[in-house]
Amino acid sequence: MNRITVYERANFEGLSREFTCDVPDLHELDFGNCIASLKVVGQPWIAYTDPKYEGEPHAFEEGEYPSVERPNSFSALRLVHHDLGDPQITLYERPNFQGACKVVMEETNLAYGYFNDRVASHVVQRGVWLLYQHPGRGGWHCLAWPGEHLADYKPELNFQARLSHLRPLRPGRPL
Numbered sequence: 001m002n003r004i005t006v007y008e009r010a011n012f013e014g015l016s017r018e019f020t021c022d023v024p025d026l027h028e029l030d031f032g033n034c035i036a037s038l039k040v041v042g043q044p045w046i047a048y049t050d051p052k053y054e055g056e057p058h059a060f061e062e063g064e065y066p067s068v069e070r071p072n073s074f075s076a077l078r079l080v081h082h083d084l085g086d087p088q089i090t091l092y093e094r095p096n097f098q099g100a101c102k103v104v105m106e107e108t109n110l111a112y113g114y115f116n117d118r119v120a121s122h123v124v125q126r127g128v129w130l131l132y133q134h135p136g137r138g139g140w141h142c143l144a145w146p147g148e149h150l151a152d153y154k155p156e157l158n159f160q161a162r163l164s165h166l167r168p169l170r171p172g173r174p175l
Contacts, residue, residue, distance in 0.1 A: 002042030002079055002172065004060070006035045010067045013037075023077040025051040036071040039064045042172035043081070044128075046143065047074040057143050059130055062172040080128055080169060082146050087127025087168030089144060091119045095152035107167035111135035119163040124148045131157075132165040139164075 001020055008014035008031075017031050026032040035047070040060050047068075049055030053076050058069065068074075087106070093099030093115070102115050110116040116135075124144045133139030142157055144150065153159040 003040075004045045004077060004079075005039045006031065006074075006077075007037045008034045010036045010071070012039065012064075012066065019077055020079075022079055024053065026075050026077065027051065032075050033072050035074045036068060037066050038068065040172070043079060043084070044169045044172065046078045046080065048076040048078070049073050051075045053078055059128075059143070059169055061170050082128055084127050084169050084171035087129065088125040089127070089129050089166070089168075090123045090125065091115060091163070091166075092121040092123075093118050095120045095154070097121050097123065097149075097151065104166060105168075108165070109135050110164050110166070116164055117162050119159075120153050121151050122148070123150075127168040130167050130169065131159075131163055132167075133159060133162050135164045137165055137167070 003018055003020045005016055005018045007016045017029065023029065038060060040062050042062060044059055044061045047058045047060065089104050091102045091104060122144060124146050126146055128146065129144040130141055131144055132141045150156055
């Protein structure tokens with residue numbers, strides 16, 4: 001079974017709660033803005049800084065996280081239900097899916113090629129993707145979901161064609 005166990009302090013200490021389904025508002029369960037460590041079994045989970053899956057998303061794949069990058073800031077949790085086994089995203093050089101395109105099926109550092117800081121739109125065929133502003137998974141990041149057609153990075157992501165690294169979320173082990 002897919003689950004996430006969250007703890008109020010680092011190193012899995014203090015109060016804890018286990019969840020097996022989406023939680024749109026952790027405050028309603030008296031556990032909002034107090035997560036400092038967590039454990040994930042199965043599929044990845046997305047933690048959001050605002051209720052109702054709003055705000056900055058943070059992805060957690062299967063594993064243990066004795067500390068999280070933004071402790072005491074998560075207000076919602078969402079289980080990734082999508083098939084993550086065969087990811088594919090198409091990147092376009094210009095808005096509205098125009099110009100040169102590149103199909104990506106694995107983690108890619110665009111800093112070494114033509115598309116570094118030149119992507120302005122995308123279509124996600126399969127998988128859930130993390131898009132990073134800087135090489136090496138650095139800088140501001142966002143999620144791209146299956147079926148998403150993002151026509152222009154500038155108004156929608158404020159990336160302004162500054163995509164330099166991307167990777168698909170890894171599926172959890174089957175249970």
